[in-house]
Every structure is written in C-alpha cells, then in structure tokens.
Amino acid sequence: MQNKSIFSLTCPVLKVEQVLEHTYILTVEADTEKLFFKSAQFAMILVNLKSFPLLPRPFSIYDQREGELDFIFDTVGLGTNELANKQKGDLVKITGPLGNSFCLEDNFETGIIVAGGIGIAPFKMLYEELLTKGKKVQFYYGARNKNLIHKIPSAEKLYRISTDDGSEGFHGYISQLLEKDLLETMPKNARVFACGPNVMLNATAQVAEKFGIPCEISLESVMACGLGVCQACVIDETNSDKYKLICHHGPIFDSKEVVLH
Ligand SMILES: Cc1cc2nc3c(=O)[nH]c(=O)nc-3n(C[C@H](O)[C@H](O)[C@H](O)COP(=O)(O)OP(=O)(O)OC[C@H]3O[C@@H](n4cnc5c(N)ncnc54)[C@H](O)[C@@H]3O)c2cc1C
Ligand code: FES
Known part of the structure; x- marks a missing residue:
C-alpha cells in the first residue's frame, strides 16, 4: 500500500550489520503500512530519544520488507557513530516517507x-x-x-x-x-x-x-527538519534567482534544474 501521509514512529532496532570498514546496515522493525517508501525517498532518523544528537539525521531507504526497514550508512560523525553502536531492542524515531522518488513513468528503455x-x-x-x-x-x-x-x-x-x-x-x-x-x-x-x-x-x-x-x-544536504520548514537545505535553481528545498522539492532533481556547488 502506498500513501502520501508522513508518520513519525518509534521503532525498535533489530540489528546493525557492519558491511564495510565504515559502512553499516541498520534494520528496524516498523509499521510498513505507514512507513512505506518508494525508492530514493528518505527518512529522518532520531538516533537518540533521550540525549544528543538532538536533531534527526536524513537517510535514504535502502530496502523494505513487510514489517522491516533497512538503511545503509557511513559513519561520519556523532549521529552515525551512535547508530552504528545500536543494539537489538534500542529505539529510534523514524519520520517518513519524505521527499520524491526517481521518475520511472517516462518511456525509456x-x-x-x-x-x-x-x-x-x-x-x-x-x-x-x-x-x-x-x-x-x-x-x-x-x-x-x-x-x-x-x-x-x-x-x-x-x-x-x-x-x-x-x-x-x-x-x-x-x-x-x-x-x-x-x-x-x-x-x-x-x-x-x-x-x-x-x-x-x-x-x-x-x-x-x-x-x-x-x-x-539525488542530492544531499545538511537537514534539520526534513519537512520544508527550517530552510537548511536550499539549492539554487538554474538560471534563476529562486531556490529549491532539497527535502521538499527533492531529493531527486533533473540535473538541469539546479546548480551543484
Ligand atoms: C536526503 C538524504 C539522504 C541521505 N542518505 C544517506 C544514506 O542513505 N546513507 C548515508 O550514509 N548518508 C546519507 N545521507 C547523509 C547523512 O544524513 C549524513 O551523513 C548524516 O546526517 C551525518 O550525521 P552525523 O551526526 O553522523 O554527522 P555530523 O556529526 O552531523 O557531521 C559530521 C560531518 O558530516 C557532514 N555532514 C552532515 N550531514 C551531511 C549531509 N547530509 N551531507 C553531507 N555531509 C554531511 C558534516 O558537515 C560534518 O563534516 C543523506 C542525506 C540526505 C540529505
Ligand atoms: S531540512 Fe528543513 S527545510 Fe529542508
């Protein structure tokens, strides 16, 4: 089932598997009727429900099965290192599905x-x-x-x-x-x-x-809300003095639509 609503659910960690030296796959148990993602959509994950980091971090959906979601991530800082150390049963808060996805409707081969x-x-x-x-x-x-x-x-x-x-x-x-x-x-x-x-x-x-x-x-940016509110994720439109929000208008853009710095 696909839906357009955004949910924010507390989800138990099922496992964190190290797949490369600094790369991990987080698997959480989730209500996938609500947290149902299309490819390239993303979630904001609040890594620690009780203390730092206070802000959630954005991650693309990697895979989903009934009742389970996978996210793959590199450890680069506070939030991702904390995520890599999660144990079975620890809780994270997942907000999603967020953003758009790749366009597969066109007639390409x-x-x-x-x-x-x-x-x-x-x-x-x-x-x-x-x-x-x-x-x-x-x-x-x-x-x-x-x-x-x-x-x-x-x-x-x-x-x-x-x-x-x-x-x-x-x-x-x-x-x-x-x-x-x-x-x-x-x-x-x-x-x-x-x-x-x-x-x-x-x-x-x-x-x-x-x-x-x-x-x-598919673009990345530092994001504070992921919901189009904080304006942390702006990117310039091509040939225009306007900007777009990566979390709200993206993260997928036609490459001619935006200016990459
Ligand atoms: C839509 C979207 C999808 C993403 N999907 C994935 C994913 O699937 N897997 C994955 O590993 N990462 C993904 N990222 C990047 C991920 O969100 C950051 O690596 C993460 O937020 C870093 O958190 P931290 O607390 O570990 O790092 P921090 O301690 O916050 O920062 C550590 C370093 O990483 C830099 N950084 C922080 N956030 C970002 C960012 N968004 N992009 C680039 N550099 C950043 C900081 O400037 C700093 O140098 C995605 C980002 C976006 C916007
Ligand atoms: S992250 Fe807040 S507006 Fe995009």
Missing part, C-alpha cells in the same frame, strides 16, 4: 544507474523496480578503493566498477568510465539515475548531457 560511494543507498530498490518494469539496467559504481565497494547481491553481477586508486575495475572516476562506455555503445532511449558526492554528480550530468541522455540526480 534503459536505466543507467550511477552510484558514488554511499550514494549506492537508493539503488537496491531502484534496480529491482526497473527490472520489474521490464527496463534494461546498466549499473555503474565508483569508489575511492576496492574496500569501499558495497555489493548488492541481486545487482553485483552487473556492476561496472571504477576506483580512484585503480585497485578494482576502471582506474579513474565513474563518470569517465560511463563516458568511455557510451562512446563505444550508446544505449537506445536511456535515462541516467545518479547519487553520490556533488562533484561526481556534476561530472555525470555533464556526460549525460553530452550524449543527450536525461539525467536525474
């Missing part, structure tokens, strides 16, 4: 997924959705080195990998590998879906534009 680092988060569900819709999928995944590549079992066989240090796959950036491949074979009627650091999104969007492929990007 091939979805080109481009992930950078923890930008892999929205793509397990998107990959499965694309297959269900009968689309062809190409899966590009760039990381700094081979130890930072998270394997999604159902998609791993498709991965076209790049690493900055050349320790696995193409030696260079994922946008360069994409460009190289597109020069060799141009898929008919394709659409790029990208998530990762802004510099990688910028480069990927430029490659997509060069080949005339529509490109949707």
